Every structure is written in C-alpha cells, then in structure tokens.
Amino acid sequence: MEELLENASLLARVGGWEVDLERNIHSWSQVTREIHELDEHHISDLTESINYYREDFRDMVRNKVSQTIELGTQFDFEAVIVTAKGNEKWVRAIGEAEQVQGKTVRIFGSIQDIHDNKIMEERLRGVSDNVPGVIFQYTIKPEGTDELSYVSKGSELIWGLSPEECMNDSSKIWSQVAGGGDMQALQRSIQFSAETLEKWNFEWRVLSLDGQIRWHHGMGIPSRKPDGTVIWDSLVMDVTERKKLENLLEQSSRMAKIGSWEIDARMTPYFLEWNATTAAILETDLGGVSLEEAIQVYPKEFQKNRPRSHAFTPGEGCII
Structure with missing residues (x-):
C-alpha cells in the first residue's frame, strides 16, 4: 500500500x-x-x-x-x-x-x-476571452433552478455584466431577455434541448442595459448527469448587425417586389418554399406548395414547355 x-x-x-x-x-x-x-x-x-x-x-x-x-x-x-x-x-x-x-x-x-x-488554462482563457461572444456553462438542476459557470470576459460585451455578476445572479441576464419580449420562446427552446439532448440553437431579442433592443444568437451542446442535471457548453453572440442587414434586404425585396423561393432536393415530391414577398406576389397565405401545384399558377401556354419533374434541377431562385 x-x-x-x-x-x-x-x-x-x-x-x-x-x-x-x-x-x-x-x-x-x-x-x-x-x-x-x-x-x-x-x-x-x-x-x-x-x-x-x-x-x-x-x-x-x-x-x-x-x-x-x-x-x-x-x-x-x-x-x-x-x-x-x-x-x-x-x-x-x-x-x-x-x-x-x-x-x-x-x-x-x-x-x-x-x-x-x-x-493550458491560461491559453484557453485567452482564446475564450477573444471569441466575439460569451462562452459559459449553463446548468439546469432537477428542481428547476439554473446557474451559469465558467463565464468568459465576453459577458461584458454581450450583457454589459462582468463574469462574476453573471455567475452570482443569472436573473440580471433573464431580465434583459424579458425586456426583449422573447422570454417564453427562448425558454421553450432550452426545454426542448434538455428533453431531447439535441443541440441548442436559437435567436432572440434582449433589452440591453443601454436601452437598445439587440439580437442574440445562442448555441449549446447539452449533457445529462445521472441525477437529471443538464449542462450546456454554450456560446452566445450578438447578431444585431446581421439582423439589421436581413431586415434591410427584406424591405428592399418588398419594395422591388422580388421574392425568393427554394426547393429541398432531399424531399420527394419536390416542395417549393418561398418568402413573404413571393407569397404577396402570388396573393397567398401559404408558405409553400408542391412543385406541381406551383406550376399551375402560370397560364397553360407557359406550362406546355415546362421540364418533367425527373429532369428538373432543384435549387434556389427568385420571382419578380
């Protein structure tokens, strides 16, 4: 011994x-x-x-x-x-x-x-502190309580809070989420990930400490302990600028009456999905239809020379 x-x-x-x-x-x-x-x-x-x-x-x-x-x-x-x-x-x-x-x-x-x-710890901390977002572990215990741990310095950029503030009181973060109006949707996404152990991936709005509405994108990989505790290794980034560009593009598309569509080649029969501008052009509330149904929108003289389904190459496009 x-x-x-x-x-x-x-x-x-x-x-x-x-x-x-x-x-x-x-x-x-x-x-x-x-x-x-x-x-x-x-x-x-x-x-x-x-x-x-x-x-x-x-x-x-x-x-x-x-x-x-x-x-x-x-x-x-x-x-x-x-x-x-x-x-x-x-x-x-x-x-x-x-x-x-x-x-x-x-x-x-x-x-x-x-x-x-x-x-090694200092090197990893250096990497995490330079990621354009906040890295942390998020934990939900069987009784429903939650906590944050191993929070990187990116918390100051994302939430305006120090890592210590985040770990000591997560309600300061949740209050920003509540102010953005997406609290229930965010909680449902987390609950779904906890139940299925699928990767968590969601976007939501927050009311930041400076009074602005900002968009956050969160990702996490969950694992469950024997006692039922679920832990996510998580990353949250600020995607406000990207959201602004997306909204600007959508507004420009509506003004130019340019709609977009997409066909998923993995599904048969082919199903065509479109954005809101395409739906407005077609004067429909539907978010998409089968390819055969979509072709029926055109007058019969334009349908005569359409390619057969098996010769059609799925992809993306636009409608004006």
Whole structure:
C-alpha cells in the first residue's frame, strides 16, 4: 500500500511537507524536492521555503502561513515558485495545523505541481476571452433552478455584466431577455434541448442595459448527469448587425417586389418554399406548395414547355 501511495504521488506530482515547530524540524518528501529542483539531501527551513515563492506572491504566502500558526486555520492557494534552478513553476499549496491545548505545535500539508495545467488554462482563457461572444456553462438542476459557470470576459460585451455578476445572479441576464419580449420562446427552446439532448440553437431579442433592443444568437451542446442535471457548453453572440442587414434586404425585396423561393432536393415530391414577398406576389397565405401545384399558377401556354419533374434541377431562385 505504501508503494502504491508513493507511485500515485509521483504521477500526480503531489509532494508532502511538515514543520515541527517545537523541535524546529523541517521535512520534505522526494516529490516536494523535485518540484523545487533540489537534490534529495537538501533541507529547507520555513523562511527559505517561503522565499522560493516569486516575490509578488511572497507576502500572501507569509500571511497565510502565519495565520495557520497563530489561529490554527487551514490554507489552500495557487502561486508561482522560482525553483533552485531559476525556473518559474505554478504550484498549489495546502496546509493545516496540529494544536495542543490551543497552541500550534506542527503544520503540515502538500504541494502540487500544476504548471502544465495552469498554462493550458491560461491559453484557453485567452482564446475564450477573444471569441466575439460569451462562452459559459449553463446548468439546469432537477428542481428547476439554473446557474451559469465558467463565464468568459465576453459577458461584458454581450450583457454589459462582468463574469462574476453573471455567475452570482443569472436573473440580471433573464431580465434583459424579458425586456426583449422573447422570454417564453427562448425558454421553450432550452426545454426542448434538455428533453431531447439535441443541440441548442436559437435567436432572440434582449433589452440591453443601454436601452437598445439587440439580437442574440445562442448555441449549446447539452449533457445529462445521472441525477437529471443538464449542462450546456454554450456560446452566445450578438447578431444585431446581421439582423439589421436581413431586415434591410427584406424591405428592399418588398419594395422591388422580388421574392425568393427554394426547393429541398432531399424531399420527394419536390416542395417549393418561398418568402413573404413571393407569397404577396402570388396573393397567398401559404408558405409553400408542391412543385406541381406551383406550376399551375402560370397560364397553360407557359406550362406546355415546362421540364418533367425527373429532369428538373432543384435549387434556389427568385420571382419578380
């Protein structure tokens, strides 16, 4: 068992340490020495141990250790050390006190090399913070409560709120959705994704903090935990400018009386769908009809030379 624990410690890069305050004895495990890039015979006292931390972390570490000795409190922090060979390395340090009659006689704990994970975390944060939107995890629990976590800095651009504000109180976001008027439709889209575990993809309006109506586009991949909790890895972007261009194009089409149509080649018989301008030209409330029915709109003399259905190449077009 002892060998198993030692191997696990080596794999996890977790070392142990101990300071006997009454006898002034300092002990470091093999992994702790390796993290600090020291030889196996080196012994560091408490002052030297603290001085391995980079200067901008040193006061914080010194205060944490002092509180543990004086008050018996635990500490758990992440900081950068400068090893004996001059290399900077991120570590996580955990410590606690052993007290006898209210006096601390020993402090002990662990130190873990988290450098690779920390560097990867910072790189991912750099990527997420530069995405033109906000990245986050959205959670709905079985009892119906929801929360946001791992919110990127894009929240300031999308919602005008800091990541901390979003995670502490999601109602600030929902109030913007309510002001946009699409609350129920958005909630239905999320509920459908939760029930089917299909990708969430929806667009809705919000009333931003500056009083403007803006359009947001959200996407998310859901997963369900054994207890029924559903979690989405999500991205929300502001698509207001795109929506403005779409509306402008639609208005221009109506003014020019240019309608568009589309045929889905995957469906047989072919079904022709059109936009609102085409419907207005044809004076119909229908959103589309079969290709054969659509051809009947034209006078018979124009139908004579129409191609047979099997020779027709589906696609898109316009009607004026």
